[in-house]
Amino acid sequence: MNGVHELVRVVLPTQFGEFRVTAFEVQPGLVYLALAKGELADGGPVLTRLHSECLTGDALGSLRCDCGIQLRRALRRISAEGRGVLLYATGHEGRGIGLVNKLRAYVEQDEGADTVDANLRLGLPIDGRRYDEAAGVLRELGVTSVWLLTNNPDKVRGLRHAGITVEGTEPLRTAAHSRNVDYLRTKEQRLGHLDTAGEELDAAPSAPPDAVRLIGEVVPPPDRPYVVLKYAQTLDGRIATAGGDSKWISGEEERALSHALRAACDAVMVGVGTVLRDDPQLNVRLVPGASPLRVVLDSTLRTPSDALLLDGEPVTLLLTTERASEDDRKRVQEAGAGVRVLPPGPGGVDLAAALRELRASGVRSLLVEGGAQVITSLLSAGLVDRVVVGTAPKIIGAGKEAVGDLGVARVTDGIALSNRSVHLTADDVVTAWDVG
Numbered sequence: 001m002n003g004v005h006e007l008v009r010v011v012l013p014t015q016f017g018e019f020r021v022t023a024f025e026v027q028p029g030l031v032y033l034a035l036a037k038g039e040l041a042d043g044g045p046v047l048t049r050l051h052s053e054c055l056t057g058d059a060l061g062s063l064r065c066d067c068g069i070q071l072r073r074a075l076r077r078i079s080a081e082g083r084g085v086l087l088y089a090t091g092h093e094g095r096g097i098g099l100v101n102k103l104r105a106y107v108e109q110d111e112g113a114d115t116v117d118a119n120l121r122l123g124l125p126i127d128g129r130r131y132d133e134a135a136g137v138l139r140e141l142g143v144t145s146v147w148l149l150t151n152n153p154d155k156v157r158g159l160r161h162a163g164i165t166v167e168g169t170e171p172l173r174t175a176a177h178s179r180n181v182d183y184l185r186t187k188e189q190r191l192g193h194l195d196t197a198g199e200e201l202d203a204a205p206s207a208p209p210d211a212v213r214l215i216g217e218v219v220p221p222p223d224r225p226y227v228v229l230k231y232a233q234t235l236d237g238r239i240a241t242a243g244g245d246s247k248w249i250s251g252e253e254e255r256a257l258s259h260a261l262r263a264a265c266d267a268v269m270v271g272v273g274t275v276l277r278d279d280p281q282l283n284v285r286l287v288p289g290a291s292p293l294r295v296v297l298d299s300t301l302r303t304p305s306d307a308l309l310l311d312g313e314p315v316t317l318l319l320t321t322e323r324a325s326e327d328d329r330k331r332v333q334e335a336g337a338g339v340r341v342l343p344p345g346p347g348g349v350d351l352a353a354a355l356r357e358l359r360a361s362g363v364r365s366l367l368v369e370g371g372a373q374v375i376t377s378l379l380s381a382g383l384v385d386r387v388v389v390g391t392a393p394k395i396i397g398a399g400k401e402a403v404g405d406l407g408v409a410r411v412t413d414g415i416a417l418s419n420r421s422v423h424l425t426a427d428d429v430v431t432a433w434d435v436g
C-alpha cells in the first residue's frame with residue numbers, strides 16, 4: 001500500500017561501477033529509478049542520494065546549476081562506499097516545474113530575476129517537489145533509515161515527514177562557476193541550503209566561494225571575454241627557474257584554488273611555450289567542478305599531437321595563423337583539437353582577434369595561466385581585467401620573470417591595480433586585483 005510499484009529490474013554498468021537499477025512507478029506515468037549498490041535491507045542507515053532530475057545539468061553539462069556535478073559525485077561516493085542508493089526522481093525537473101518552465105525561468109533570470117523570483121514571476125511554485133514518493137520507493141527497497149547526500153534541508157524534512165529516519169547528512173559541495181554562483185548563493189540565502197538551522201546539516205562552506213570572489217565581477221565587454229590573469233610566483237617574482245622549471249612553486253592548497261578558478265571560468269588559456277615546457281592538462285582535478293574549454297596561442301602549431309591537453313573530455317582550441325602548415329592543422333585536428341586561423345600580431349597570434357573569436361563563441365570569462373610571454377603581451381595590450389597572483393614563500397634569484405618589459409619608464413606610469421582581495425592558503429598568499 002505504498003502507492004508505488006515496481007516495473008522492471010536490470011543491471012546498469014556505468015563509469016562509476018555496476019548498479020542494480022529498479023524502475024518504480026510513483027504516479028501514473030511518473031517513474032523513479034533506484035540505482036542500488038550492496039545489500040540495502042540488512043539494517044543500518046543506507047547512504048542515499050535523492051536526485052532531482054535535471055536534463056540540462058545531468059545530461060547536457062549545463063553550468064547554470066550544479067546538478068550534473070552533484071549527480072556524478074553522488075554515484076562516485078555510493079560506488080566507493082559499496083552500499084547505497086541513488087533515487088533519480090523524474091518529475092522533479094526545475095524543482096518540480098518541468099523542463100519548459102525551467103527554461104522559461106532561465107529567460108527571467110537572464111533578465112535579472114534570481115532562481116526564486118523567476119518562478120514567482122511565472123506564477124509557478126518556488127519548489128513544487130514532494131518527498132513522500134521517494135520515501136515510498138525507499139520502503140519498497142527495504143530502506144527505512146538513510147544517511148543523506150544533500151545540501152537541502154527540505155529533503156531531510158520531507159523524508160522524515162514521510163517516515164524515513166534520516167540519521168545524518170553529508171553535503172555535496174561543488175566548486176562554483178561564475179555562471180552559477182548567483183544561483184548557488186540564492187539557494188543558500190533564500191532556500192536555506194547548507195543551513196544548519198534546525199537541522200543536522202554540516203556547517204556551510206565560506207560564502208561566497210573564495211575562487212569566485214578572487215575572479216571578481218565577471219562583466220565582459222562586447223568584443224572580448226572578461227580576462228583574469230593568474231600565475232604562481234616566488235617571493236622574488238619568478239614564475240619558473242632560468243631553466244624553465246615551475247613545478248611546483250606554490251603549495252597544494254594554492255594549486256587546488258587554481259583548479260577552482262578554472263572551474264569558475266568558461267575557458268583557460270596558455271601560450272604554446274607553456275605547453276612545450278610543462279605539458280599541462282589544464283582541466284579541473286583538485287576540486288569538484290567542470291573543466292573549462294582549453295585554449296592555446298600557437299601561431300605555427302607547435303603543440304605536439306600527444307600533448308596532455310589534447311586528451312580527455314574538455315574541448316581544446318588552438319588559435320593559430322596562416323603560418324601553420326596544412327599538415328600540422330590536420331595533425332592536431334586528428335588529435336582532437338579545434339583549430340581557428342586568425343591574423344598574426346606582435347608575439348604570434350593577434351590578441352584582440354583571439355579574444356574576439358573566443359567571445360563570439362560564447363566565452364564570457366577567460367582565465368589566462370601564462371606563461372611569461374603571454375602575460376606580458378596581454379598586459380601590454382591592456383586586455384586584462386583582473387590579476388590573481390599566488391605568491392610562494394620561496395626565493396630563487398635569477399629565473400623567468402612573470403612580467404617582461406612593458407616599456408614603463410616611471411613607476412607612476414605602471415599599470416594601476418585596485419580593489420584588493422587577499423586569500424591565505426596553507427603555504428602561500430593569494431592576492432587579486434582589478435586592473436585600473
Ligand SMILES: NC(=O)c1ccc[n+]([C@@H]2O[C@H](COP(=O)([O-])OP(=O)(O)OC[C@H]3O[C@@H](n4cnc5c(N)ncnc54)[C@H](OP(=O)(O)O)[C@@H]3O)[C@@H](O)[C@H]2O)c1
Binds near residue numbers: 245270346
Ligand atoms: N608559475 C606559473 O604560474 C606558470 C604558469 C605558466 C607557465 N609557467 C612557466 O612559464 C614558462 C613558459 O613561458 P613562455 O613565456 O616561455 O611561454 P608562453 O608565454 O606560455 O608561450 C609563448 C608563446 O606563445 C605563442 N604566442 C602566440 N601568440 C602570442 C601572443 N600574442 N603573445 C605571446 N605569445 C604568443 C608564441 O609562440 P609562437 O610564436 O610559436 O606562436 C610564444 O612564443 C615555462 O617555464 C612555464 O613553466 C609558469
